[in-house]
Amino acid sequence: xxxxxxxxxxxxxxxxxxxxxxxxxxxxxxxxxxxxxxxxxxxxxxxxxxxxxxxxxxxxxxxxxxxxxxxxxxxxxxxxxxxxxxxxxxxxxxxxxxxxxxxxxxxxxxxxxxxxxxxxxxxxxxxxxxxxxxxxxxxxxxxxxxxxxxxxxxxxxxxxxxxxxxxxxxxxxxxxxxxxxxxxxxxxxxxxxxxxxxxxxxxxxxxxxxxxxxxxxxxxxxxxxxxxxxxxxxxxxxxxxxxxx
Amino acid sequence: xxxxxxxxxxxxxxxxxxxxxxxxxxxxxxxxxxxxxxxxxxxxxxxxxxxxxxxxxxxxxxxxxxxxxxxxxxxxxxxxxxxxxxxx
Amino acid sequence: xxxxxxxxxxxxxxxxxxxxxxxxxxxxxxxxxxxxxxxxxxxxxxxxxxxxxxxxxxxxxxxxxxxxxxxxxxxxxxxxxxxxxxxxxxxxxxxxxxxxxxxxxxxxxxxx
Numbered sequence: 276x277x278x279x280x281x282x283x284x285x286x287x288x289x290x291x292x293x294x295x296x297x298x299x300x301x302x303x304x305x306x307x308x309x310x311x312x313x314x315x316x317x318x319x320x321x322x323x324x325x326x327x328x329x330x331x332x333x334x335x336x337x338x339x340x341x342x343x344x345x346x347x348x349x350x351x352x353x354x355x356x357x358x359x360x361x362x363x364x365x366x367x368x369x370x371x372x373x374x375x376x377x378x379x380x381x382x383x384x385x386x387x388x389x390x391x392x393x394x395x396x397x398x399x400x401x402x403x404x405x406x407x408x409x410x411x412x413x414x415x416x417x418x419x420x421x422x423x424x425x426x427x428x429x430x431x432x433x434x435x436x437x438x439x440x441x442x443x444x445x446x447x448x449x450x451x452x453x454x455x456x457x458x459x460x461x462x463x464x465x466x467x468x469x470x471x472x473x474x475x476x477x478x479x480x481x482x483x484x485x486x487x488x489x490x491x492x493x494x495x496x497x498x499x500x501x502x503x504x505x506x507x508x509x510x511x512x513x514x515x516x517x518x519x520x
Numbered sequence: 521x522x523x524x525x526x527x528x529x530x531x532x533x534x535x536x537x538x539x540x541x542x543x544x545x546x547x548x549x550x551x552x553x554x555x556x557x558x559x560x561x562x563x564x565x566x567x568x569x570x571x572x573x574x575x576x577x578x579x580x581x582x583x584x585x586x587x588x589x590x591x592x593x594x595x596x597x598x599x600x601x602x603x604x605x606x607x608x
Numbered sequence: 609x610x611x612x613x614x615x616x617x618x619x620x621x622x623x624x625x626x627x628x629x630x631x632x633x634x635x636x637x638x639x640x641x642x643x644x645x646x647x648x649x650x651x652x653x654x655x656x657x658x659x660x661x662x663x664x665x666x667x668x669x670x671x672x673x674x675x676x677x678x679x680x681x682x683x684x685x686x687x688x689x690x691x692x693x694x695x696x697x698x699x700x701x702x703x704x705x706x707x708x709x710x711x712x713x714x715x716x717x718x719x720x
Contacts, residue, residue, distance in 0.1 A: 364689055371696045513698075
């Protein structure tokens with residue numbers, strides 16, 4: 276009975292949603308938008324302050340944001356304050372997990388021979404891939420969030436693949452707080468040098484080079500370290516359990 | 521271009537079927553595995569929508585870490601349940 | 609089609625939230641809903657024949673258009689936050705389990 280009522284409510288909701296959306300969007304086909312009228316054109320052209328021009332990969336210099344990956348330039352340059360808020364939310368959730376799982380020791384999952392052998396070989400490669408992803412976040416797909424999570428996955432594999440690792444989480448906390456503090460210090464440096472919080476105050480270089488885009492690579496490395504240590508902390512806290520004798 | 525459209529339809533239909541199977545099932549392990557499958561399909565959907573950054577993030581988090589967290593949460597529940605079943 | 613799948617996933621998640629009382633299944637339904645919302649937001653920014661929003665060395669010379677990068681930037685952070693939220697929810701569920709010995713919400717509460 277309850278399921279029937281729920282189904283009915285869902286169908287009513289689906290009817291209203293589809294009729295409401297059908298007016299604005301080309302709903303049943305691949306949606307298409309008029310290119311000229313969308314807001315992110317300014318982000319794509321590096322033209323928010325109104326001094327942009329044609330962008331050529333490898334030639335354009337001293338752009339507004341200077342990152343080849345436009346998503347990165349939005350996440351850590353144009354909307355960087357938003358990102359600061361997001362990693363604060365992630366920090367709060369990690370704090371909540373740590374507080375609620377407070378007492379306890381590491382779960383003794385019996386890891387088999389295959390996992391132990393493979394973890395030794397695969398975990399360093401995963402760590403290296405994570406570092407590559409967040410240092411090249413302004414050139415290739417990826418960035419701090421997937422790179423940090425990949426580092427956390429490598430940590431997790433190492434954590435369960437070896438018997439010798441004790442649950443000593445001090446370095447993680449240290450990295451996390453240092454990265455967060457450095458992010459805010461970079462923002463304050465933008466405030467004092469260029470006049471607004473988290474502004475891109477370094478020279479942005481040539482579009483498409485590794486050393487370019489001002490503070491974007493620095494911020495993304497910090498975000499990657501912070502997200503990686505936070506997610507590792509969540510995972511390590513999560514795998515603790517009460518001592519069952 | 522048309523093969524991408526066909527892929528889009530396949531991914532969409534399997535997403536809906538998988539979501540229904542994930543929510544309706546009584547077996548908790550099956551629900552978790554289907555959630556992981558949904559995440560992998562969502563990665564394909566994001567890649568079809570030309571969003572490589574989001575696809576990378578979802579591939580790492582959605583199918584790796586979220587599944588791990590759920591598995592550990594249920595793994596802690598199971599031994600006590602087995603004891604209960606044995607004593608009954 | 610993927611836009612439609614996103615809306616369907618949101619609705620299926622709401623259905624799961626309404627019909628189950630198992631706490632872990634509630635969190636799974638919440639995850640399904642979050643996935644649907646992410647897919648829907650991404651699909652809003654899609655442009656037919658658009659390219660991924662990255663400047664590369666081998667872009668075509670003739671006119672082209674990128675897909676909208678703004679929804680992608682939103683969803684990129686939302687996925688990580690979603691992981692944190694579901695981990696926190698699972699920890700709360702475990703604490704309730706430790707206290708009451710059950711994952712079923714209808715068996716908790718009442719006076720004993």
